[in-house]
Amino acid sequence: MQKTTYTEIHSNILSWYKEHGRVTLPWRNSSSAYEIYLSEIMLQQTQVKTVLERFYFQFLEKFPTLKDVANAPVDDILKAWEGLGYYTRARNLHKTAQATKGKLPSTALELEKLSGIGKSTAHAVACFAFGESLPILDANVKRILHRFFALKERNDKTLWELAYRLFDQNNAYIYNQSMMDIGSLICKHKKPNCSVCPFESGCQGKANPLLYPEKKVKKSKPVRKRFMVIYHHNDLYALSQNETKLLGGLWAFEQVESFNTKEKNVTQLGDFVHHYTHFRLDATVLLVNENNKKREYFSFEQIENLALSGADRKALALLKGYIS
Numbered sequence: 001m002q003k004t005t006y007t008e009i010h011s012n013i014l015s016w017y018k019e020h021g022r023v024t025l026p027w028r029n030s031s032s033a034y035e036i037y038l039s040e041i042m043l044q045q046t047q048v049k050t051v052l053e054r055f056y057f058q059f060l061e062k063f064p065t066l067k068d069v070a071n072a073p074v075d076d077i078l079k080a081w082e083g084l085g086y087y088t089r090a091r092n093l094h095k096t097a098q099a100t101k102g103k104l105p106s107t108a109l110e111l112e113k114l115s116g117i118g119k120s121t122a123h124a125v126a127c128f129a130f131g132e133s134l135p136i137l138d139a140n141v142k143r144i145l146h147r148f149f150a151l152k153e154r155n156d157k158t159l160w161e162l163a164y165r166l167f168d169q170n171n172a173y174i175y176n177q178s179m180m181d182i183g184s185l186i187c188k189h190k191k192p193n194c195s196v197c198p199f200e201s202g203c204q205g206k207a208n209p210l211l212y213p214e215k216k217v218k219k220s221k222p223v224r225k226r227f228m229v230i231y232h233h234n235d236l237y238a239l240s241q242n243e244t245k246l247l248g249g250l251w252a253f254e255q256v257e258s259f260n261t262k263e264k265n266v267t268q269l270g271d272f273v274h275h276y277t278h279f280r281l282d283a284t285v286l287l288v289n290e291n292n293k294k295r296e297y298f299s300f301e302q303i304e305n306l307a308l309s310g311a312d313r314k315a316l317a318l319l320k321g322y323i324s
């Protein structure tokens with residue numbers, strides 16, 4: 001494609017953003033690097049609507065600055081993150097807050113050295129908060145590039161090259177924000193709306209956008225069958241802090257692969273299914289009357305204030321139904 005055509009496309013994007021860009025999003029009206037960084041982390045795995053309605057403002061109310069995040073125990077961060085999932089993000093946010101003493105560095109190179117900040121997030125924060133002229137490469141941008149360049153193969157190295165090639169370095173802020181908006185509003189996963197897309201004139205994949213990128217072969221998720229055991233004693237219930245990579249720091253009921261459910265002190269509370277990214281949990285929840293000094297016991301009210309995973313919340317709901 002001729003360079004002039006890229007110039008035309010850049011000009012189309014600027015006009016499009018003026019009219020259709022999501023300019024009212026709160027993090028686009030903030031000059032705080034922390035608020036911009038927080039939005040980028042929350043949006044990594046979660047939709048804008050969910051972040052806006054249930055998490056972003058609530059989190060900022062509890063932790064108005066990155067220093068507040070640094071000074072808080074990680075348990076409090078996890079509690080505020082509860083429901084957003086992908087808790088590694090929250091632990092990394094806390095690590096980064098402490099490592100930087102609440103003040104983020106201003107270049108992508110420095111940002112990328114911090115926990116949980118990959119290349120694209122580093123570029124986004126550097127661009128949106130500090131004015132550095134760099135392209136981003138999130139899931140929306142990748143989809144546009146695959147289609148614009150009619151590229152089937154999923155290869156990040158190639159995509160970064162193409163991201164730089166198409167990038168409007170003179171209008172980095174608007175270009176990057178537009179890429180996110182166009183990816184989510186127009187060049188959608190299943191129904192791209194090419195007739196209103198500012199990339200349309202140069203798009204090599206527009207005749208059949210769904211060909212790009214090639215489909216991933218879907219594997220069915222493995223199923224883990226577990227007993228979730230709630231040990232109780234005198235209206236107190238045992239939990240311990242999870243040490244797995246997936247849910248580290250969250251409080252959890254005990255999970256075991258086998259349990260003798262015929263014992264006298266065992267009550268079955270019910271079953272539930274919980275979906276994780278890489279597996280499905282089929283759980284049977286048991287209430288077991290047993291006092292063990294090695295365990296930490298909590299009242300029901302205390303448990304409600306602990307940070308729990310989605311699966312443990314489901315078990316807690318079954319317990320609530322049983323005791324109320």
Ligand code: SF4
Pocket residue numbers: 144147148186187188192193194195197198199200203204205206209
């Ligand atoms: S023209 Fe169509 S396929 Fe190409 S980037 Fe726009 S919406 Fe996507």
